[in-house]
Amino acid sequence: MDLTGIIAISGKPGLYKVLAQGKNNIIVESLEDKKRVPAYASDRISALDDISIYTYDDDKPLREIFTSIFEKEKGKETISHKEDQNKLKAYLMEVLPNFDQERVYGSDIKKIFQWYNLLLKAGALVPEEKETKKAAKADSAEGNEKKPAAKSTAKKAAEEGEKEEKAPAKKAPAKKTAATATKSATAAKAPAAKAPAKANAKATSAKKVAAPKTGSSRGK
Structure with a gap:
């Protein structure tokens, strides 16, 4: 007591x-x-x-x-x-x-x-037994009061986790940039492919021009 x-x-x-x-x-x-x-x-x-x-x-x-x-x-x-x-x-x-x-x-x-x-x-x-039970009951009540706060913290952490999981969705612009880069690379390669075509065209026109001249000289 x-x-x-x-x-x-x-x-x-x-x-x-x-x-x-x-x-x-x-x-x-x-x-x-x-x-x-x-x-x-x-x-x-x-x-x-x-x-x-x-x-x-x-x-x-x-x-x-x-x-x-x-x-x-x-x-x-x-x-x-x-x-x-x-x-x-x-x-x-x-x-x-x-x-x-x-x-x-x-x-x-x-x-x-x-x-x-x-x-x-x-x-x-x-009696000491009742005092012990009373103290244990008080501790239990105090623990129950603290539980909602812990639950709230866990919920907050879960929400933050969900936000982090959703964050990669913002990488979409990166794909766009990659597509643009690919398109730019293709565009950059196009002139290189066209250059020989122009050269061939000039060569063909040169031949066409040269051919009449040769024929006319033979006629003379």
């Missing part, structure tokens, strides 16, 4: 949630009546996330004890802190059998059950 930001202030009843921090104080909100008050450095403040209970082995974090009580009661309210001290002690032994009975006082045991019921009523007790 996450108890981050939940504190107890010595001399003040109940528990508080830290809302903001100033230069010389912090603004806290009561979990019971939701009233906001300042807490100063001179106040004795205890963060529940840092509190542990003495055992004959290693100290047990308070959040783990709350988890054990939550599972035992199936998410419901536990024994009242106003019950007989022996009942409270016997209950604690059920969820924490090896707690140090010499170092854990009756007032400490009362606070455990008082704080548990107060946090439960305020909706501040959430």
Whole structure:
């Protein structure tokens, strides 16, 4: 269970949630009546996330004890802190059998059950499994929000690809130029072919002219 930001202030009843921090104080909100008050450095403040209970082995974090009580009661309210001290002690032994009975006082045991019921009523007790599922659900929702953007990018890329595929169609003028070049080459070759024809024509006309002259001279 996450108890981050939940504190107890010595001399003040109940528990508080830290809302903001100033230069010389912090603004806290009561979990019971939701009233906001300042807490100063001179106040004795205890963060529940840092509190542990003495055992004959290693100290047990308070959040783990709350988890054990939550599972035992199936998410419901536990024994009242106003019950007989022996009942409270016997209950604690059920969820924490090896707690140090010499170092854990009756007032400490009362606070455990008082704080548990107060946090439960305020909706501040959430098992780790639910917290994990909630975080996973938030990540999934965030991922789904990002998917349309990715799809949009893919669509844009596809459109650009189509444009690139269509781009070669602009090469048509190049074919025209090639055809023109071929035509020009053919035209360039034509005069070369006609030149001998003209020469032959001149030669033929020369022969025709020369022939009468020869004949006339013989007649004379």
